Amino acid sequence: MRTWLERQRYVVDFTLSSLARRKGKNLALLAVYALVVFSLASVLFFAHALRHESRAVLRDAPELLVQRVVAGRHDLLPQAWVATVAGIRGVSGARGRLWGYYFDPPSRANYTVMVPERFWGAKGQLVIGAGVARARGAAPGDQFPLKAADGTYLTLVVREVIPAESELVSADLLLVGEEDFRTLFDVAPGTFTDVAVSVRNAKEVQTVAGKVTRLLPSARPITRSEIVRTYDSILDWRSGLVVVVLAGALLAFVIVAWDKASGLSAEEKREIGILKAIGWETSDVLLMKVWEGAVVSLAAFAVGVLGAYAHVFLGDVALLAPVLRGWSTLYPAFRLVPSVDPYQVATLFFLTVVPYTVATVVPCWRAATIDPDSVMRT
Amino acid sequence: MIELRNVRKVFNEGRPDELTAVDGVSLAIAPRTVTVLRGPSGSGKTSLLSLIGAMARPTSGRIVVDGREITSLPERFLTDVRRRTFGFVFQQGNLVRGVTTLENVMLPAYPLGEPRPALLARARGLLEMLDLGHRLRSRAEWLSGGEAQRAAIARALVNAPKVIIADEPTAHLDTKLTREFMEIVARLKAEGKTIVIASHDPIVCDDPVVDRAVGMRDGRLDGDGA
Amino acid sequence: MRASSRFLLFLAAAALGFAGAARHAAAERERRAAEVEARTALVRRLGLTDLALFTEARYTRHPSQADRFTPFQEHPSSLEHFPSGSIAAPPRD
Numbered sequence: 001m002r003t004w005l006e007r008q009r010y011v012v013d014f015t016l017s018s019l020a021r022r023k024g025k026n027l028a029l030l031a032v033y034a035l036v037v038f039s040l041a042s043v044l045f046f047a048h049a050l051r052h053e054s055r056a057v058l059r060d061a062p063e064l065l066v067q068r069v070v071a072g073r074h075d076l077l078p079q080a081w082v083a084t085v086a087g088i089r090g091v092s093g094a095r096g097r098l099w100g101y102y103f104d105p106p107s108r109a110n111y112t113v114m115v116p117e118r119f120w121g122a123k124g125q126l127v128i129g130a131g132v133a134r135a136r137g138a139a140p141g142d143q144f145p146l147k148a149a150d151g152t153y154l155t156l157v158v159r160e161v162i163p164a165e166s167e168l169v170s171a172d173l174l175l176v177g178e179e180d181f182r183t184l185f186d187v188a189p190g191t192f193t194d195v196a197v198s199v200r201n202a203k204e205v206q207t208v209a210g211k212v213t214r215l216l217p218s219a220r221p222i223t224r225s226e227i228v229r230t231y232d233s234i235l236d237w238r239s240g241l242v243v244v245v246l247a248g249a250l251l252a253f254v255i256v257a258w259d260k261a262s263g264l265s266a267e268e269k270r271e272i273g274i275l276k277a278i279g280w281e282t283s284d285v286l287l288m289k290v291w292e293g294a295v296v297s298l299a300a301f302a303v304g305v306l307g308a309y310a311h312v313f314l315g316d317v318a319l320l321a322p323v324l325r326g327w328s329t330l331y332p333a334f335r336l337v338p339s340v341d342p343y344q345v346a347t348l349f350f351l352t353v354v355p356y357t358v359a360t361v362v363p364c365w366r367a368a369t370i371d372p373d374s375v376m377r378t
Numbered sequence: 379m380i381e382l383r384n385v386r387k388v389f390n391e392g393r394p395d396e397l398t399a400v401d402g403v404s405l406a407i408a409p410r411t412v413t414v415l416r417g418p419s420g421s422g423k424t425s426l427l428s429l430i431g432a433m434a435r436p437t438s439g440r441i442v443v444d445g446r447e448i449t450s451l452p453e454r455f456l457t458d459v460r461r462r463t464f465g466f467v468f469q470q471g472n473l474v475r476g477v478t479t480l481e482n483v484m485l486p487a488y489p490l491g492e493p494r495p496a497l498l499a500r501a502r503g504l505l506e507m508l509d510l511g512h513r514l515r516s517r518a519e520w521l522s523g524g525e526a527q528r529a530a531i532a533r534a535l536v537n538a539p540k541v542i543i544a545d546e547p548t549a550h551l552d553t554k555l556t557r558e559f560m561e562i563v564a565r566l567k568a569e570g571k572t573i574v575i576a577s578h579d580p581i582v583c584d585d586p587v588v589d590r591a592v593g594m595r596d597g598r599l600d601g602d603g604a
Numbered sequence: 605m606r607a608s609s610r611f612l613l614f615l616a617a618a619a620l621g622f623a624g625a626a627r628h629a630a631a632e633r634e635r636r637a638a639e640v641e642a643r644t645a646l647v648r649r650l651g652l653t654d655l656a657l658f659t660e661a662r663y664t665r666h667p668s669q670a671d672r673f674t675p676f677q678e679h680p681s682s683l684e685h686f687p688s689g690s691i692a693a694p695p696r697d
Binding site: 008009010012013016017020050053054056057058059060061062065067074097101109110112114116117129131162163165166167168169170171172173175196222226227230231234295298299302305306309313324328329330331332337338339340 | 606607608609610611614615618621622625626628629632633636639640642643644645646647648649650651652653654655656657658659660661662665666667668669
Binding site: 014 | 424427428433434454457460461466468469472473474475476477478481485486488489490491492493494533537545
């Protein structure tokens with residue numbers, strides 16, 4: 001056992017001496033590899049943590065929502081629908097909701113305007129999200145003009161700003177009273193955006209949804225589990241374009257490693273010949289190659305993954321931010337609560353270390369088996 | 379110490395480029411002697427050396443090393459015998475470039491996994507004995523011709539072999555360095571080592587330390603019929 | 605120091621790093637549990653359905669409310685043109 005360990009250490013000694021011979025080139029290789037792992041791990045960590053957050057935070061979203069679809073588009077629905085839904089057995093309450101989008105030209109941002117169930121402000125007041133406050137430089141007491149549907153300006157006064165710790169769900173919100181909402185968007189009394197339904201028994205939700213569709217054929221019900229599942233699926237790492245691109249980069253790296261290993265230079269062949277001549281067996285030479293691949297890929301993995309953790313959970317995902325932000329001008333300021341899937345990390349480990357190591361060893365198989373007296377014969 | 383009985387080595391047997399490098403050689407090498415194989419290039423000296431040193435297997439014939447027949451030993455055992463019994467010095471020194479002299483000397487012992495302090499001490503001792511104590515940390519390619527050759531000898535000695543095999547060791551050395559080389563050979567002989575050298579250099583062949591000089595031509599030893 | 609010792613040290617440091625990260629994650633989760641609870645409470649109170657992440661367009665802002673053909677409200681053959689689509693794919697059923 002001691003001999004085996006010592007042998008490994010000697011081989012690693014020589015491998016590192018060997019790599020140090022072309023220090024610059026090998027360091028550059030390591031840096032690029034680590035960068036690819038870093039990028040991939042960053043996206044994986046971000047998506048996973050966000051999924052975790054969405055599951056936690058949206059668990060109390062409305063149990064069931066009913067939308068109206070006209071000619072394939074989401075349309076307003078009449079008071080009668082609310083009554084119909086409220087009359088379904090199992091429904092403990094149905095409420096018509098009002099919400100929509102407001103595009104603000106000065107800040108070029110999209111706001112979500114909403115009338116909460118119990119708006120605690122007076123008519124003429126509004127409550128804004130922290131992102132809106134930033135975008136418009138607004139504070140409590142300020143005037144907040146909005147362009148109404150009929151072209152006139154509706155000026156509301158900021159009553160309060162929603163605390164920043166909830167930005168992830170509220171950054172772009174404008175909360176107003178029902179009257180102001182209807183004036184702003186010219187929505188006739190008795191019409192609503194959708195219906196929020198509370199169901200007594202959680203297991204009944206699907207049944208109620210089915211009944212809704214039967215009673216109101218052009219209705220589209222959305223359950224709470226569907227809401228949560230949406231976030232699961234859109235943040236699934238397999239479907240993100242960025243992940244596909246980065247996985248491709250990883251694969252390209254492995255291919256480059258293979259190519260490099262296949263084209264053993266005369267110098268490298270000579271070196272293997274010398275090793276064989278002084279007493280190294282084929283297995284010793286191959287062990288050296290395995291460590292050569294392992295040293296680089298282990299280092300790249302460690303640096304890349306630890307860097308990604310720091311980047312996503314200690315920093316502010318600075319490098320992914322442009323992609324996330326996209327074209328939106330209003331973006332919530334938040335730091336994700338750390339949540340890492342160990343299975344993901346393990347998979348990444350195998351994908352980083354094994355293919356690269358194999359790509360370093362296999363092409364050298366032939367060269368490693370040369371006869372020990374080949375050096376004498378040249 | 380080493381005995382060869384009617385050994386033949388044929389390359390590419392049965393093919394159009396078939397070559398008989400060693401053609402029926404019988405040779406006995408006594409322990410603690412210096413034997414020189416003399417002959418022009420192409421005479422089969424190198425092939426014979428690689429057979430003696432358990433680096434290659436003969437096509438036919440038997441080889442006995444230290445009382446043990448090695449001709450039909452499995453690969454692993456053969457390698458083990460080679461590692462522990464023989465040390466090789468090559469024509470061009472053949473040190474690994476980019477690696478220090480000290481590490482070069484320790485390389486043959488790496489696969490054997492002995493504790494490092496002992497190995498380090500032994501390697502240092504050998505290099506100092508050969509006047510290379512000041513070149514321990516120099517890269518192998520910075521050594522002069524003579525220094526490289528001495529480093530190669532140190533490397534050959536690191537596993538404390540009983541037999542040293544040298545293939546044209548002085549081919550790239552001047553007269554002075556060749557004489558220095560033979561002095562080292564004398565020292566090693568005095569320490570009880572057996573030495574086999576292939577060389578066509580007269581300074582080597584005519585040196586008084588040599589116990590026996592055997593001529594070789596066309597794969598056969600002189601006096602065995604041409 | 606021997607080269608392999610230096611590498612072993614590096615591996616040990618990396619292992620420590622991973623352990624540290626795991627500890628940090630657990631500690632942070634505990635420390636910020638109240639914050640997460642505040643967000644959950646707000647969702648409950650206001651009846652929210654989506655995170656306010658992708659505010660570029662209507663269907664990116666409320667992906668859970670959008671239907672598969674909602675992007676096409678913009679244009680009949682609307683391809684994904686928002687950068688956030690590269691991180692979040694369209695919802696599957």
